[in-house]
Amino acid sequence: MARFTVNAFICSLLTYGFAQAQSSYSGSADGLTTVAASTATGTVATGSGTQTSFRAIFTVPASADQGANLLPTTQDPEAVDPQKVCPGYMASNVVRSEVGFSATLSLAGPACNVYGTDIETLNLTVAYQTAHRLAVNISPANITTSNMTQYILSDELVQQPNWGNDPTFSFTVLRKSNGDVLFDTRGTKLVFENQFIEFVSALPENYNLYGLGERIHGLRLGNNFTATTYAADVGDPIDLGIYGSHPFYLDTRYYEIDSHTGDMTYYSGNNSAANGSYTSMSH
Numbered sequence: 001m002a003r004f005t006v007n008a009f010i011c012s013l014l015t016y017g018f019a020q021a022q023s024s025y026s027g028s029a030d031g032l033t034t035v036a037a038s039t040a041t042g043t044v045a046t047g048s049g050t051q052t053s054f055r056a057i058f059t060v061p062a063s064a065d066q067g068a069n070l071l072p073t074t075q076d077p078e079a080v081d082p083q084k085v086c087p088g089y090m091a092s093n094v095v096r097s098e099v100g101f102s103a104t105l106s107l108a109g110p111a112c113n114v115y116g117t118d119i120e121t122l123n124l125t126v127a128y129q130t131a132h133r134l135a136v137n138i139s140p141a142n143i144t145t146s147n148m149t150q151y152i153l154s155d156e157l158v159q160q161p162n163w164g165n166d167p168t169f170s171f172t173v174l175r176k177s178n179g180d181v182l183f184d185t186r187g188t189k190l191v192f193e194n195q196f197i198e199f200v201s202a203l204p205e206n207y208n209l210y211g212l213g214e215r216i217h218g219l220r221l222g223n224n225f226t227a228t229t230y231a232a233d234v235g236d237p238i239d240l241g242i243y244g245s246h247p248f249y250l251d252t253r254y255y256e257i258d259s260h261t262g263d264m265t266y267y268s269g270n271n272s273a274a275n276g277s278y279t280s281m282s283h
């Protein structure tokens with residue numbers, strides 16, 4: 001079981017940056033070359049006269065962050081500016097409702113097709129869902145089964161969450177492809193107070209959980225790990241939002257694949273078999 005407790009006053013900090021180990025080896029430009037065998041292992045004499053052997057542990061080289069030099073269109077003086085050449089839309093069929101309105105938006109001139117193909121007709125709905133939340137939805141008016149999934153995910157593709165009230169409210173989230181239970185609050189109570197929130201979700205045996213704040217600790221949080229995250233830290237560098245509150249975790253699960261049936265079985269072991277076939281999924 002993982003218990004997530006968030007005290008809104010003292011522990012809203014969660015940051016996600018991982019210090020990268022410094023590598024003293026230089027790799028090739030693709031950043032993936034490992035060190036030459038001759039320098040990868042060796043022995044050193046320690047002060048007490050004993051010898052300690054070592055071998056290089058592969059680590060991501062500093063050059064790994066040298067990506068392609070991409071030029072965004074907003075910074076490219078030769079790129080076409082859509083604001084200068086596109087026609088915009090005109091609203092018609094405006095229908096007011098108690099909480100907003102809907103309308104049809106039609107291209108107000110010849111399509112510009114600058115970075116794709118202009119959609120001729122759009123549906124617009126605007127609605128106040130609460131006093132503080134306005135929902136604005138713009139989507140193509142003419143969608144058929146051939147292209148619906150580009151714009152709208154149907155229930156067939158997105159499994160609906162299951163919920164129940166026995167003995168109190170709980171819900172589960174399943175992975176559609178294999179029925180794996182990804183989130184499960186059954187048998188636990190939701191606590192929702194103005195300065196305290198607690199919810200509980202089940203985890204599989206020997207789970208692999210990552211994230212939930214920056215700290216000096218192995219990347220994998222380990223089982224039964226308890227930690228407090230605080231909202232206070234050193235001042236932020238300007239424009240670089242280092243510290244913030246982003247409660248986020250990644251749960252990676254490994255499955256052994258049956259070579260005959262293709263069935264996937266959750267794998268809780270620490271070591272993989274050399275001849276085994278595995279796959280992983282994260283959420």
Ligand SMILES: *[C@@H]1O[C@H](CO)[C@@H](O)[C@H](O)[C@H]1NC(C)=O
Nearest residue numbers: 104122123139140141142143
């Ligand atoms: C767009 O609105 C029209 C008119 O209300 C409706 O007939 C049509 O089904 C809507 N399109 C979509 C994709 O919802």
Ligand SMILES: *[C@@H]1O[C@H](CO)[C@@H](O)[C@H](O)[C@H]1NC(C)=O
Nearest residue numbers: 119120121122141142143144
């Ligand atoms: C919607 O798509 C159908 C199928 O291609 C087409 O016959 C129809 O004219 C289109 N309607 C609009 C309003 O674009």
Ligand SMILES: *[C@@H]1O[C@H](CO)[C@@H](O)[C@H](O)[C@H]1NC(C)=O
Nearest residue numbers: 119140141142143144146147
């Ligand atoms: C979806 O496909 C239909 C033809 O099946 C086409 O008429 C319509 O314009 C397409 N809609 C969008 C938004 O691409």
Ligand SMILES: *[C@@H]1O[C@H](CO)[C@@H](O)[C@H](O)[C@H]1NC(C)=O
Nearest residue numbers: 001206222223224225226227
């Ligand atoms: C988990 O940690 C708590 C607190 O350190 C400890 O009391 C408990 O025995 C641990 N449970 C397991 C299964 O290791």
Ligand SMILES: *[C@@H]1O[C@H](CO)[C@@H](O)[C@H](O)[C@H]1NC(C)=O
Nearest residue numbers: 205206222223268269270271
């Ligand atoms: C995996 O490692 C953990 C921690 O080292 C240990 O508690 C657990 O028993 C191991 N599981 C197996 C299946 O070997």
Ligand SMILES: *[C@@H]1O[C@H](CO)[C@@H](O)[C@H](O)[C@H]1NC(C)=O
Nearest residue numbers: 257258259273274275276277
């Ligand atoms: C993998 O190797 C182990 C040990 O040699 C053997 O018991 C097992 O049957 C092998 N599994 C497969 C799928 O070949």
